[in-house]
Amino acid sequence: MSWRARREGISGKPGPRHMGSVMNAERRNLISQGLLLAFGLIGPFLFPHYIQQITLLWIMVLFALTWDAMGGQMGYNSLGNIFFFGAGMYICAVTQIMVAGYDVGEYTSAFGAIHVDISDGQYFAGLFLGLAVAAVGCVFLAIILGRIFFGLRGPYFAIGTLGIALAAGELIGAWDWVGGGSGISLPLYPAEADFFPGSGDDESMFFYTLALIAAVATFLFYQWLYSTRFGLAVNAIRDDEEKAEGMGIHTLRYKTVAWASSAFFMAIAGGIHGNIIHFIEPLEVAFPTVTFGIFMVAMALLGGKGTLWGPVIGAILFHVIKEVTWTHLLGWQWIALGMIIIVNVVFFQQGILGWMKERWPEAFGVTVEGAPAQGSETGGGSN
Amino acid sequence: MWDNLSILTTHAPVFNIQLLLDGILIGAVFALAAYGLALVWGVMNVKNLCQGEFVIMGGYFAWLMGKAGLHPILALPFAIVIMFGFGWVVYLTIIKRVLTKDMFTSLLTTFGLAIVIQQALNLAFGPEVQAVQSDFHTLSLFDGFVTVANIKFVSFVLCGLLAGAVVMFMKHSRMGQAIRATAQDARAARVMGIDTENVYAFTYSLNAAICGAAGVLISMIWVIQPFYGITHSIRSFVIVTAAGIGNLPGVIMAALGMGVAEQYVGFVMGAEFQQASVVVILLLVLIWRQMQMSKLRQVVQ
Amino acid sequence: MSGKKLIEVNGVSKSYGGVVANSNISLDVEDGKITGLIGPNGSGKTTLFNSIVGYHPIDEGSIKFEGEEISKLRVQQIARRGLLRTFQQTRIYGKMNCVDNMLISIPHRKHGFFDMFGTNGKADRDKAEHLLEFVGLYSKRYLPSGDLSFGQQKLLEFAMALMNEPKVLLLDEPTAGINPTLINGLIDRLKRANTDFGITLLVIEHNMRVIMNMADKVYCLAHGEMLSSGSPDVVQNDQRVIDAYLGAH
Structure with missing residues (x-):
């Protein structure tokens, strides 16, 4: 680190040195975004056989980003964010069935024996309405749960949220109206729909596009959100919530917005994923607490929590490694997963971006200008 | 649901005794695991989320013993000794490195460990739900309205003996005193020449051993399955949260209450709600704690 | 007075x-x-x-x-x-740099719901830097505040309190x-x-x-x-x- 003995006027502008690194960071950000989006657009044409996996990749990116908004940026480590995924999935499914004109109770008790006979228009209307209702519904759920949970700190919050996700799976499993443990089969994608002529698999392309849009929207939303006062406030809550309260920050508001935004995108991801799978059931698909629920934490930690790009990088790395090695592990994959989490947390907690920040602090805007402040008694000049 | 409720209130009130008895007898085992959690939490500030997995591991010792044609209760000393060793290994390889880090690190690490243990048990023993046969007689009371397997009384007595042994150990042995000193002020303990590393390792291993013993008992009076651990973990967490760390009578009372409450929910609402009831109780306890703290202008942390 | x-x-x-x-x-x-x-x-x-x-x-x-x-x-x-207080054991937001510490200490009492998503204007930035200058931390304003010495953190906490008006x-x-x-x-x-x-x-x-x-x-x-x-x-x-x-x- 260079300690340049140069006194600066207090012009209110960042010094040139810092300005430079800000510019670099912005350029890096833009280039990364461009590359990622380019891959998003041409990926399915380059690897047409892996379109399902790439779709899941975007959902994973969304997972990691939404978890990080709570856990990384705000320091509220939720182990139960997957709750909103499942809740969104179910709300979406129920809405779709209603729009298709069926009674939900009758539909589910037939265990998929009802062949849904709906027009294309009805299908897409149901799907998009379902996603919207799911998103709004989960925002409300997050607001209500926030009232209950935001009085809890640290381990209590983590375990309380974990409890919510586990209980949701159990309770939905006992709720016959939504099919109980045997789940719901969703309306099929219309055979004659042809949004992507020549793709051969219109359904996969359609849901791929939805997942891509959802992930990009999530990224852009958080990029904007962190650039506002919100970003500083949630960081302050992470660093010292008691101090933040003592400074008069409306902590409950910020926390509620953070969770509600997370719930909003998780619900959409849930709705999309449910329709990709076609068949939803509570324990494995809707509320997979020990798979997706813990993946999102692992991915955010791997990439570097509390950063915008960390979760994205973590999600991509994690997902690629997982997809490549999974089938070769012959039943040991879950043990490997647990091991990865342990090793990640114990030995590489700061994540990739955190490590880079320690290695090259100046690239991240950590600079010292002028003489060391200690001993400088010449602080006058203002006012 | 209303049918079962009316059984309890009007048709056969004596059945309440069945639920109470079952709840208390099983609650005693919960108390054991919860005491272990309170120990590691209080001494090392580790929120051990693989608590339940240790319990289930203990259960499989009894199951193996039964397979080998011996009485499952003989697994108790093996479970205690082997789980103690296992705890020590886990401490040295993993827990030791997360002690100084923040709370979420230890929580997540032990959650990762929980996944590893679950899956390993699943690979080794398969996903079937197992109940270990103890071949004890069943006690029949009130003209057969209330039936209690004798093994439950045996397990209750064993619980009491184990808990008593641990308490005596904590009070009178040198290691027990060192553990209590470290819990109060680790730095002062270090300055006074206590090897806190050793104390931590011992505490964690002791917890694993206690859980192992609880698992052996659970497997004989209830069921085990590789993935049932998480409910045990949350249950222990609820009990410790309700009672407070370092409050042994509180832990025992909360655990017995928990056992009874679960029996009632399971009977009145149906067995599928029994697991969910643990979480609902967790939420109620957390809300109650918040209201309590809010009177003091504080939050639960 | x-x-x-x-x-x-x-x-x-x-x-x-x-x-x-x-x-x-x-x-x-x-x-x-x-x-x-x-x-x-x-x-x-x-x-x-x-x-x-x-x-x-x-x-x-x-x-x-x-x-x-x-x-x-x-x-x-x-x-x-x-009505604001500082702490005997200084409390600041350790992972954020000094400027950010200052910017989040603006007076929140006038804030409505949508001010959460506002950005800090030039006036806020100027004020933050003036106050950092006032306590003699201007040159370290982009350092994570947790890296400052105890005395400097104390000064920063004081400046944050002033920022809050x-x-x-x-x-x-x-x-x-x-x-x-x-x-x-x-x-x-x-x-x-x-x-x-x-x-x-x-x-x-x-x-x-x-x-x-x-x-x-x-x-x-x-x-x-x-x-x-x-x-x-x-x-x-x-x-x-x-x-x-x-x-x-």
């Missing part, structure tokens, strides 16, 4: 278990003045501070801020009324842990915060020289009770105060 009372503490008692930390304490903080609070270790100064800013409930008595009873309010509500600032031992050569500069800054920014101060201080230099009125606590109060000269020469300090050592 008017003689208006900003904070009125009336007959406040607080005990922890059997230990009486404050017993029937009354004190007033006048608008625009610097009020000092002294007393030997364990005399209940910080307890009184915590009672005023709402960190714990009080057993008896009333605490009023601008005529409004605040002893039942929460920390945030009190802070948003313009409080009506009253409660300072818990502002000179503790600060290099003695810097204390004069700090006293000067505290006084200027009072005169230039018009912030009323209530200061806990161990360093007699500091408090006698600064305060318009001094209260002395001992064993949880109010021992003496008045102008610095009066308190300084009060035999009970001298005994309390000597007896405590």
Whole structure:
């Protein structure tokens, strides 16, 4: 680190040195975004056989980003964010069935024996309405749960949220109206729909596009959100919530917005994923607490929590490694997963971006200008 | 649901005794695991989320013993000794490195460990739900309205003996005193020449051993399955949260209450709600704690 | 300056278990003045501070801020009324840099819901940098504040408090842990915060020289009770105060 003995006027502008690194960071950000989006657009044409996996990749990116908004940026480590995924999935499914004109109770008790006979228009209307209702519904759920949970700190919050996700799976499993443990089969994608002529698999392309849009929207939303006062406030809550309260920050508001935004995108991801799978059931698909629920934490930690790009990088790395090695592990994959989490947390907690920040602090805007402040008694000049 | 409720209130009130008895007898085992959690939490500030997995591991010792044609209760000393060793290994390889880090690190690490243990048990023993046969007689009371397997009384007595042994150990042995000193002020303990590393390792291993013993008992009076651990973990967490760390009578009372409450929910609402009831109780306890703290202008942390 | 009372503490008692930390304490903080609070270790100064800013409930008595009873309010509500405190063990947002620490300390009391998503304007930035200059941390403004020394963190916390434009600032031992050569500069800054920014101060201080230099009125606590109060000269020469300090050592 260079300690340049140069006194600066207090012009209110960042010094040139810092300005430079800000510019670099912005350029890096833009280039990364461009590359990622380019891959998003041409990926399915380059690897047409892996379109399902790439779709899941975007959902994973969304997972990691939404978890990080709570856990990384705000320091509220939720182990139960997957709750909103499942809740969104179910709300979406129920809405779709209603729009298709069926009674939900009758539909589910037939265990998929009802062949849904709906027009294309009805299908897409149901799907998009379902996603919207799911998103709004989960925002409300997050607001209500926030009232209950935001009085809890640290381990209590983590375990309380974990409890919510586990209980949701159990309770939905006992709720016959939504099919109980045997789940719901969703309306099929219309055979004659042809949004992507020549793709051969219109359904996969359609849901791929939805997942891509959802992930990009999530990224852009958080990029904007962190650039506002919100970003500083949630960081302050992470660093010292008691101090933040003592400074008069409306902590409950910020926390509620953070969770509600997370719930909003998780619900959409849930709705999309449910329709990709076609068949939803509570324990494995809707509320997979020990798979997706813990993946999102692992991915955010791997990439570097509390950063915008960390979760994205973590999600991509994690997902690629997982997809490549999974089938070769012959039943040991879950043990490997647990091991990865342990090793990640114990030995590489700061994540990739955190490590880079320690290695090259100046690239991240950590600079010292002028003489060391200690001993400088010449602080006058203002006012 | 209303049918079962009316059984309890009007048709056969004596059945309440069945639920109470079952709840208390099983609650005693919960108390054991919860005491272990309170120990590691209080001494090392580790929120051990693989608590339940240790319990289930203990259960499989009894199951193996039964397979080998011996009485499952003989697994108790093996479970205690082997789980103690296992705890020590886990401490040295993993827990030791997360002690100084923040709370979420230890929580997540032990959650990762929980996944590893679950899956390993699943690979080794398969996903079937197992109940270990103890071949004890069943006690029949009130003209057969209330039936209690004798093994439950045996397990209750064993619980009491184990808990008593641990308490005596904590009070009178040198290691027990060192553990209590470290819990109060680790730095002062270090300055006074206590090897806190050793104390931590011992505490964690002791917890694993206690859980192992609880698992052996659970497997004989209830069921085990590789993935049932998480409910045990949350249950222990609820009990410790309700009672407070370092409050042994509180832990025992909360655990017995928990056992009874679960029996009632399971009977009145149906067995599928029994697991969910643990979480609902967790939420109620957390809300109650918040209201309590809010009177003091504080939050639960 | 008017003689208006900003904070009125009336007959406040607080005990922890059997230990009486404050017993029937009354004190007033006048608008625009610097009020000092002294007393030997364990005399209940910080307890009184915590009672005023709402960190714990009080057993008896009333605490009023601008005529409004605040002893039942929460920390945030009190802070948003313009009553702020710094901590004896300095508290800042350690992973954020100094500028960000300052920018998030803007007064939140005027904020509506959508101000959460606002950005900080040039005026806020300028003010943040001016105040960092004021406490001598300008050159380190892009360092993570957790990397600063204890004394610098203390200065940063002071600057953050000024950024918040409080009506009253409660300072818990502002000179503790600060290099003695810097204390004069700090006293000067505290006084200027009072005169230039018009912030009323209530200061806990161990360093007699500091408090006698600064305060318009001094209260002395001992064993949880109010021992003496008045102008610095009066308190300084009060035999009970001298005994309390000597007896405590």
